[in-house]
Amino acid sequence: PTRRSSDLPIILDVDMGVDDALAIMLALQSPEVELLGISTVFGNVPLNQATRNALQVLELMGRDEIPVYVGAGEPLVRKLVHAAAVHGESGLGDAVLPDPEMLPAGNALDFLIEGIQARPGEVIVVATGPLTNLALVEKKQPGILDQARRVLVMGGALAEAGNITPVSEFNSFADPHAFHQLIKAETNMSLIPLDVTHQLGLAAETIAARLAGRDDAIARFIRESTRTVIAFEQEHYNYAGVHLHDPAAVALGIDSSLFEMETLVLDVETMGELTTGQVVVDRRPFSDEEERQGYPVDCAMKVDVDRLMHMFEHRVLGGE
């Protein structure tokens, strides 16, 4: 079914791990959202696999009218990293979906630029992978991201420990130069860091209970795709569940009252021996803000866990 224009036209820029798939599902299951298209980037898995996963998830959801565009296959400067240990070889855990029938619709950079320009001040860009596509878009057309209504980025760890190195979150580690370019461009970006997404645990038992009795393709996909992440989290963090990192960024686009935001002056380390990808917040209490090192960025500091989890469970898992 074709959707009417809504108040919330969204472009999702994804690297297609398990929680990226859950973020797409949340967008599709939200009546307020008009998903204009999906752009893919390397990250959790190589670019081709990310694109394939996005096509498969759209077909699973019966939404093959939504176009998928292919973005960057490697970071701007540093070497490629992936995250097969967390998301499984395919990026979608144990889930096996049919080969996609859809084909990618074109190039992600052109799509992002044209999509934003077509509706100035309206489009919300939600980025849930390395920031390479957005940095390239801003380089190709400086100022373009300021024509978006918001740019919501899942990335970075502020005070929280990292999840790929002791101090770095995966998306910021995977292409710190791109992230730096974006921060420096001072676009209307908001950051949803690990500090808040780590509070959004979806327990394995909740998934099982909500999907109990269902054996349709979507229920099977949710069960099977989350299994690898749950096993990883159980083994490494003694937590049997999935964190809703990427769905949190979509949720902020849908309902900003779910989060408390604060502007912090920050930058990201691009060259550290131990600290590449670390977000460095300048908390020095200078009276003149200009003295601080970094750039002002709107950051999610608190989340209403109950309301967000309720929204996700109700819309994506269904059941009671």
Ligand code: RIB
């Ligand atoms: O650090 C969390 C991010 O990296 C999310 O985008 C998730 O998909 C992960 O791999």
Ligand code: CA
């Ligand atoms: Ca992701």
